[in-house]
Amino acid sequence: MPKFIAVDFFCGAGGTTRGLIDAGGYVVAGIDKELRCKRTYVENNSNEYGDREPPLFLARDVFPRTDAYPAGEQTELAAELAQGIEAARRRFPGVPLLFAICAPCQPFTTLSRNAMSDRRLEKRDRDSNLLCAALAFVAEHDPEFVLSENVAGISDPRFGGIWAEFRRDLGKLGFVTGSRTVCVSRFGVPQFRKRSILLASKRDLTAASHLADLLRGELLVPEGDPDAPAVDVQSAIGHLPPLGAGETHATIPNHRTRSLSELNLKRIGVAKPGETNRYMVDTVHGDLSLACHQRIRAKGGGFNDVYGRMRPDSPSPTITTRCHSISNGRFGHYDVKQLRGISLREAAALQSFGDDYVFHPTNMIEPVARMIGNAVPPRLARFFADYLVGSLAR
Template sequence: MIFYDFFSGCGGTSQGMREAGLTIRLGIDFDPDAARTYRKNFRSARFIEGDIRSLKAKDIAKYISSSRRRRPIVFGACAPCQPFSKQKRPSRQDDSRKDLLGEFHRFVRAYLPEYVFIENVPGLQSIDDETGPFARFLRLLAKLGYWHDHKVVVASHYGVPQHRRRLVLLASRLGPISLPKPSHGPGTRRRKLPSVWEAIGHLPPISAGETHPTIPNHRAAALSERNLLRIKATRAGSTRKDWPEDLVLDCHRGYDGHTDVYGRMAKNQPSSALTTRCISLSNGRFGHPVQHRAISVREAACLQNFPMKFEFLGNLESTGRQVGNAVPVAMARTFGKSILVHYRRYRKAKRR
């Protein structure tokens, strides 16, 4: 089974699908650093560095024609989620990226892949339910003869050490399809959710602003003396409520919102959802649970289930953004395996 990764970023979905047993044929993204990262880690795949809005369906024909008759194909898409984020919604109602799902549909319509996988923030589903991008996409899938199932899932229930809620869709032209059941949490054999420390506890300590000499991307952002005092005053799993009065920022006085910023992760629980600023102490609960700094790029990658050998290229800000934007590898792997199981059952039923 062959996988094509639209809006691939650095390749979180591709890595999960590869671990599930799919062959990665093509990645598409416009970010140059993500393109470099993808090419380095998926050397046998091809990559198109460009905006999908400027691509024609025929532009990927050469990557599909050689395999089309022999093996089924899977199209995956995780379009940029910022237009649908709760934090961005008030100022981004006219964001042109909202129609990227429609752009993806051009390729689905042209090649009719046996399977489609989509991951995005829950807000993609809730904005303008009847005429919004997700509702339109579902109607277009139905017209093309696809069965589908979709749901807002929690990533920690699929082996990801994060409280990350995402809208996921699986579609198939071969028959009715359902999302895989959770592997972790209540009602499963693994009732304990994966924790931060299970993901990052093996990494050696570094200081704020330091880069480890041998572990790729184990690099942490520097902290001002003031912010170093603030994180030292914050307990693991806690927030700025621990600070003495002289460390409180003026903008936080009398304000109870954004409680996660400057917070520390708890060791024995999943982290909060990583964002594009996941290595910045002031942008979320991204403080290391033990060391006095924000998590490193490598630690963020571990929380996204990337293997240690997966290397990210670019500067500190870019690599952190790539990791935060990625689909968690363990979740993509689970959905990739469910696609393979569905196809095997289809083949078995067809032979009867």
């Protein structure tokens, strides 16, 4: 019997689902509109209980259909989801249900709204309501647990109080909730990545040891995994064979790097692990810094991480959807003999995916990088799923 059955809303390429399965769960379905994620999700996440099949991939829109938004598919999704959950409950009677609701983080980032088109603004505003849309399914199926992960800034009032509203609505549905901003490096993930975590457990089923007060008004959220040692970059990716810029390994899936211009090869060639990009001002090749950076530095500012190399002896910087590009962060490989940014395989490892987790299409960089950068680290999802199941009063 699994420890719990689960549904993964906004599943993407499956980071949360991988963590849920690793925690001993049976995942009924992953829900995501992005069909490009389907092959990666299904081929990497077979359940280990019951039918041992992968979860259903439901490519549905969670919003209800209205005249103003005819693309909504909430009714169709509800019917498909109800069928899958009912089948799982029959197969595993008495096993608790967990909903993972990790909505896309883009609506809660600091990208200037002035830089977006009207269409993109409309999509961002709609996506900011994804958490509330998922509450309809929580109300219908009454899971014992809810797990939500998002960017650290989601609780900022400038994003409309969506995090606090989501938490209040869960409270109205009988949950005790807790929220905390954590760094994933404290959970065995080899990466500095701050995230907001919201946990919810049915109030009348929650053990006192997991509550912050006697009034049962606050669920404790751990700030780290005491059993997970810190993992540095070299420990996470040092086993992978060397590559050059623009090369693809013949047998290791996704061990593929982006090509570099002659100028960027010079830049990364003189970069040292962990240093800022101020090295570019004075090199054997002359001043290699960008004109725009020179102007910003003259005003006392700067983008100090771009064109830099990672430190081998500490966790990596945050892995983003542009993690393959040295011009978008400190994404240069720590080995000074390798003149390149990290590979997609290395980025996945820094997100705590196993080397056998293959992202498709394997012959492309941009879509795979987006999947990896947007993913919830599997180790993080595994820890909090375990923690929630352990919160049940025995």
